[in-house]
Amino acid sequence: VSQSRYRWTDSGKTSFLCSELSYMAQQLVDEETIIWFGNEENVGRIKLRMYSALLNEPMDRIINNKDKALQFFDERGGNRIKFVGQCTDIKTIRKICFEYLPKLIVIDSGDKVSFRGDDKYNGPERLGQLYWRYRQIVDEFGLIGLTVGQADASAQGKKWLEMDQLDNSKTGKPKEMDFIIGLGRTLDGEEDGIRYINIPKNKLVGRNGKHSIKFNPITGRFSDL
Numbered sequence: 001v002s003q004s005r006y007r008w009t010d011s012g013k014t015s016f017l018c019s020e021l022s023y024m025a026q027q028l029v030d031e032e033t034i035i036w037f038g039n040e041e042n043v044g045r046i047k048l049r050m051y052s053a054l055l056n057e058p059m060d061r062i063i064n065n066k067d068k069a070l071q072f073f074d075e076r077g078g079n080r081i082k083f084v085g086q087c088t089d090i091k092t093i094r095k096i097c098f099e100y101l102p103k104l105i106v107i108d109s110g111d112k113v114s115f116r117g118d119d120k121y122n123g124p125e126r127l128g129q130l131y132w133r134y135r136q137i138v139d140e141f142g143l144i145g146l147t148v149g150q151a152d153a154s155a156q157g158k159k160w161l162e163m164d165q166l167d168n169s170k171t172g173k174p175k176e177m178d179f180i181i182g183l184g185r186t187l188d189g190e191e192d193g194i195r196y197i198n199i200p201k202n203k204l205v206g207r208n209g210k211h212s213i214k215f216n217p218i219t220g221r222f223s224d225l
Helices: 013-027 043-055 059-064 066-075 090-100 123-141
Strands: 034-038 081-084 104-108 144-148 179-184 194-202 209-216 221-224
Touching: 013 034, 013 043, 013 104, 013 144, 013 221, 034 043, 034 090, 043 059, 043 066, 043 081, 059 066, 081 090, 090 104, 090 123, 123 144
Parallel strands: 034 081, 034 104, 104 144
Antiparallel strands: 179 194, 194 209, 209 221
């Protein structure tokens, strides 16, 4: 298996979450879990990304050392991350949260989940209603909710993404979020391994900021420059 087959070469939204969850999983205690709800990319492929990020190894090495990779993955908390594929409605998300009471959930992609009666709303209004429902789930089960979403066309090739560049969102979607992370990249080949984090909204600690970070497209892990 060649490494080039497993290069994560887009801006890295999903890879960024895998990279960060590789640290979060190691902080869980007792029976705490993380649930990844996927409706866009095959969750089997996302799990491969998680192995690579958590072990900080290229995928071909993991495949060639499956037994050790599985052992180290479990020892570092990887088995606490559960993956649910083809999750396209909010009723399913709530049902699984009720059953497993996770510490944290990821919804990838957040905008592509449906709810009863959503056909009554236009694009931005529907997203506002959808993310309000996410907030209700977070509050009901006392968990942390992370969603993944696209930026609009104006973000192409931009370093620092702003809140108004969330795709099809206007104000309905952002107002339901406690914090927003924009992940940007330039189209300059010399900076292909650099990503740019902007935090345009942060109600958790009240601090915003801009940070340049390094992205390893072979392992999918992010690190400080």
